[in-house]
Amino acid sequence: MxxxxxxxxxxxxxxxxxxxxxxxxxxxxxxxxxxxxxxxxxxxxxxxxxxxxxxxxxxxxxxxxxxxxxxxxxxxxxxxxxxxxxxxxxxxxxxxxxxxxxxxxxxxxxxxxxxxKLSQGLPPIPQFVNAVAQLHTVKRNPSGKFGFHITTYNGTLAQDNTWCDTWEEFYVKGMERILELEEDARGPSRELRKISAPFLSKVIPRLLRPLETQGRKIDPVLIHGDLWIGNVSAQAGSCDPLMFDASAFWGHNEYELSTMRPLNNEWARECMEGYHALIPKSEPIEDWDARNSLYAIRTYAHDSALYPDEPKFRRKLMEEMQNLVAQFAEDHNEARG
Structure with missing residues (x-):
């Protein structure tokens, strides 16, 4: 664990x-x-x-x-x-x-x-990544929009699923909502507010806009939305995974892997490698690790809001946001394509 x-x-x-x-x-x-x-x-x-x-x-x-x-x-x-x-x-x-x-x-x-009936432990990696890849390839949102037709909840946190034409717009709105909920739960932090401004206005455009400019396009796929290790198990009597407790939306398929990053272990790394052997990384590939970090920040923000008495979650949230601000806030104009 x-x-x-x-x-x-x-x-x-x-x-x-x-x-x-x-x-x-x-x-x-x-x-x-x-x-x-x-x-x-x-x-x-x-x-x-x-x-x-x-x-x-x-x-x-x-x-x-x-x-x-x-x-x-x-x-x-x-x-x-x-x-x-x-x-x-x-x-x-x-x-x-x-x-x-x-x-x-x-x-x-x-x-x-x-x-x-479920068995103890996590499902085998090949079966797990195959199931996730199937989820991401069976359906496309025919409207081409990002969002969901109803409010969903990550734990007790209402998600902003407002329909958006671009993935960047949807992700900014979602992060703004979660950061508001995090502040409601923990109280204001001058340092977090200071980091949030360039994170929202510069880092997110820098990392997500290139996915949908210069001839590139993202097809919104159905995302589980909360696929951490507590929401997947192995089915008893087989090696098949069972995914449950979803907070779904139509989004960028790579977002689903955001909950692998906090694990920071061999199982998570093999899951990401196995998944991308089935579904290639989005272009620009050189931004993949930073995008994965960006998506994981939403996980850190959720956990900071859900467990306000645990200081490590806000600390981790601010550390990861600051890392991306330091790397990308100054060259965000490149995102304009």
Missing amino acids: SEYFQQQSNAKTHYGDIDLDERIIDRLPQGAVVKGCRGHGASNWNRTARLDFEIDDQLHSYFLKILTGPKGRPMVHGEYESMRLIHESVPKFSPMPLAWGSCIDPTQHFILFTFH
Whole structure:
């Protein structure tokens, strides 16, 4: 386990019986007889459970997530739409979302998925990168725009998925939103604000504008959006990966690899190499490492906002932003093509 992800991986494990709300029961198939619902798995933001029921003496299981609070309903709606499109693209590598809604208790909200048995540890690298590459090649956004048709959430953080004509515009808007949420969570930092200005106005254009100028073009592909090691597992009985807990959008395929950089280990490096053996790096290739660093900064900003009591996340965020500002802020005019 990477030292960086220790905090995120310390999720609460759920146990014990769960009393099912009638509105959840209403979403089961006709003739279903509930046999039990018990805590199953672990999560940072919601309660998770295995729901068992019988139809004509045949046992079936669903995976249930229950969220509490005012953000719960838009969170399950965003996850449902994210996983619906991902499952349409790679059904072998993702659970099918079945239903979502609010409980009789208006503070509680739910989402149901097909149930999958998982094994311990991460999936083999060849199978994992093949699944991600399939996700990025099956669908293209026919409108050619970047964004998503609904607000999605990374943890409890609402993403700015406003439709944009360029990847640069979309990424700037997303970073502006996350930096605002990070400041809301931790309080203002004069140093971070000072770094953010050239980062947003100079570094991002310098690294992303060349992707869409001088005859180059990015096709927006469906992105999982939060594909860190806590949101992928190996399916029991096979080597196939299972990707879940998505915060999807249509974007640049290389963004998906941003969560590999904080791992900083051989597994992550082999994943990136294996992925790009299937899907080549975007031009200009010489900017690839800096782009990967740029995309990882959004991960650092998310974590800094989600875990405001952990100082290392803001520290890492500022260090990485400063590194790119030092390298690229002065030559940003080259991005104008």
